[in-house]
Amino acid sequence: MPPTMQPPDIVETRGISKIYEGDIQALKGIDLGFPQGQMTTLLGPSGCGKTTLLKILAGLLAPTEGEVRVSGVPITGPGPERALVFQDFALMPWASVLRNVGFGLELRGVAKPAREETARRYIDKVGLAGFADRYPHELSGGMKQRVGLARALAVNANVLLMDEPFSAVDEQTRRQFQEDLLLLLTVEKKTVIFVTHSIEEAVYVSDRIVLLSPRPGRVSRIFHPAIDRSRTSDQIRRDSAYLDTVEEIWQMVRQYLN
Amino acid sequence: MALWPLPGPSFPFRESRDGETGESKRQVGSSALMSEHAAGTKTWPSLLDASTWLFRLVSIAVLFAAWEIAGRVPISPAFPGFLETMASLIQMIADGRMGRAYFQTLEPLVIGIGLSALVGVAMGVVMGLSRTFQWAWEPVFVVMQAAPMAALIPLITFIYGIGTTAKVVAVIILAAPVIVLNSFKAVRNANPSLIQMCRSFQGTGRQLVWKIIIPDASPVIFAGLRLGVAAGFIGVILAELLITPTGIGDLITYHRSVAEYADMYAAVFSIIVVAAVTVGLLEKAENRYFRPEKRTGRP
Numbered sequence: 198m199p200p201t202m203q204p205p206d207i208v209e210t211r212g213i214s215k216i217y218e219g220d221i222q223a224l225k226g227i228d229l230g231f232p233q234g235q236m237t238t239l240l241g242p243s244g245c246g247k248t249t250l251l252k253i254l255a256g257l258l259a260p261t262e263g264e265v266r267v268s269g270v271p272i273t274g275p276g277p278e279r280a281l282v283f284q285d286f287a288l289m290p291w292a293s294v295l296r297n298v299g300f301g302l303e304l305r306g307v308a309k310p311a312r313e314e315t316a317r318r319y320i321d322k323v324g325l326a327g328f329a330d331r332y333p334h335e336l337s338g339g340m341k342q343r344v345g346l347a348r349a350l351a352v353n354a355n356v357l358l359m360d361e362p363f364s365a366v367d368e369q370t371r372r373q374f375q376e377d378l379l380l381l382l383t384v385e386k387k388t389v390i391f392v393t394h395s396i397e398e399a400v401y402v403s404d405r406i407v408l409l410s411p412r413p414g415r416v417s418r419i420f421h422p423a424i425d426r427s428r429t430s431d432q433i434r435r436d437s438a439y440l441d442t443v444e445e446i447w448q449m450v451r452q453y454l455n
Numbered sequence: 456m457a458l459w460p461l462p463g464p465s466f467p468f469r470e471s472r473d474g475e476t477g478e479s480k481r482q483v484g485s486s487a488l489m490s491e492h493a494a495g496t497k498t499w500p501s502l503l504d505a506s507t508w509l510f511r512l513v514s515i516a517v518l519f520a521a522w523e524i525a526g527r528v529p530i531s532p533a534f535p536g537f538l539e540t541m542a543s544l545i546q547m548i549a550d551g552r553m554g555r556a557y558f559q560t561l562e563p564l565v566i567g568i569g570l571s572a573l574v575g576v577a578m579g580v581v582m583g584l585s586r587t588f589q590w591a592w593e594p595v596f597v598v599m600q601a602a603p604m605a606a607l608i609p610l611i612t613f614i615y616g617i618g619t620t621a622k623v624v625a626v627i628i629l630a631a632p633v634i635v636l637n638s639f640k641a642v643r644n645a646n647p648s649l650i651q652m653c654r655s656f657q658g659t660g661r662q663l664v665w666k667i668i669i670p671d672a673s674p675v676i677f678a679g680l681r682l683g684v685a686a687g688f689i690g691v692i693l694a695e696l697l698i699t700p701t702g703i704g705d706l707i708t709y710h711r712s713v714a715e716y717a718d719m720y721a722a723v724f725s726i727i728v729v730a731a732v733t734v735g736l737l738e739k740a741e742n743r744y745f746r747p748e749k750r751t752g753r754p
Contacts, residue, residue, distance in 0.1 A: 275654055275656070279655075281652070287646075287652035289667070289671075301656040303666075304658040
């Protein structure tokens with residue numbers, strides 16, 4: 198999709214820099230817009246500050262310079278319009294799937310019957326029907342991440358922030374999950390900001406790919422993979438636009454590795 | 456911490472008392488490490504349960520048989536066998552000596568452990584949350600944990616006399632540090648990812664402490680409580696041996712002085728069993744009331 202046709206940005210960053218203790222510059226001058234209803238991927242080699250940027254967008258880290266605006270309003274911390282999906286799932290081991298999924302609502306003071314009803318609905322949506330009373334240690338990695346996704350969806354935030362959500366699951370689960378996620382998002386209409394280090398994953402799921410350079414992380418280039426998603430996943434993965442984009446990004450990333 | 460292995464009957468009670476104190480301290484230290492390791496990972500597959508119990512029974516039977524053989528050899532005239540000791544134990548329970556002794560011993564033990572648990576967990580949690588509080592109190596408990604308890608007994612009697620108060624203090628000095636320090640470390644090392652999760656869903660500070668940090672810390676807090684209870688038993692027996700002979704300490708001292716070794720060993724044996732069973736029950740209670748994820752009964 199050419200940039201001129203983009204919907205308005207719901208999340209914007211203005212001159213974000215982050216310097217960690219000991220003068221480690223993780224990010225430098227990040228100016229980005231995240232269009233409403235689109236899936237934007239932050240892609241880059243490890244150490245490029247993509248997770249740092251996501252945590253700044255989530256309001257969990259304060260930038261050293263610059264600001265984040267959500268719907269035009271500068272943020273000061275986490276907010277109800279953003280929900281985070283964690284790389285390591287961040288599930289409470291002492292709580293059932295039902296309580297984990299409803300936890301965001303529990304923190305907001307939603308009464309138990311109401312939040313359990315919502316939680317059950319999202320447990321069904323992510324394909325975990327029948328697992329509501331299980332505990333995290335009884336689930337596989339992929340199922341745990343579905344719980345994490347259901348928890349983020351249950352608070353009904355407009356913006357979904359996902360921090361390498363599939364990095365801790367095996368390849369088959371990962372592909373299945375990617376497809377389920379895309380399907381779910383066509384229904385849920387969320388703006389998704391997705392961190393990954395996998396080029397294939399980025400090209401497969403994203404409307405936009407923001408490639409970050411290694412430390413200090415800067416916006417290196419923005420790609421708009423023009424992929425027709427009406428086809429099956431196997432067709433997409435063999436599509437020349439898909440393969441060309443993967444190759445193009447790989448050539449850029451390879452320069453950073455040297 | 457499971458109910459076994461039961462400590463053998465040949466531990467050096469009759470040797471110098473100071474040596475014995477050192478021994479007990481070292482045991483507490485090493486089992487602290489073990490419990491912290493086991494706390495998070497232990498699961499009980501139901502298929503193994505039966506064989507586990509069988510294994511335990513065999514292990515205990517072997518121990519008692521060895522004891523009986525050692526008593527019959529005999530390795531020392533002052534070392535009665537298992538059966539003789541059990542006969543004394545039954546006799547002492549029947550004539551009420553055991554009951555009266557436990558009544559006396561349990562008073563300072565229960566008060567001391569109760570105070571250590573309530574105040575200790577609270578202090579440890581606050582130390583974990585506040586660096587200022589940690590700065591003020593951590594050295595106190597580190598010193599208390601490191602100090603050889605027997606060396607402090609004269610000081611305790613000097614300040615608190617020889618009554619129940621002194622014995623309660625002895626229990627607290629031994630039980631509190633491990634409870635406080637475990638709670639402190641558990642809270643300080645609460646899973647940072649869960650803390651971020653709670654913050655990202657706009658949890659308040661109070662929600663963060665009560666819904667995330669304390670539940671996440673509770674396995675290690677409970678490990679500290681079990682160790683604290685075990686240490687409390689050491690404290691009360693030391694106090695009864697070194698301050699004034701009462702309760703179980705009196706039974707041990709008295710029967711040793713009149714050379715009724717079977718009675719003395721019966722008292723020693725009973726306190727070990729009571730301590731081990733108490734600690735074991737604590738773990739069961741923890742699993743039952745605080746660990747819903749461990750009682751699903753699913754593999």
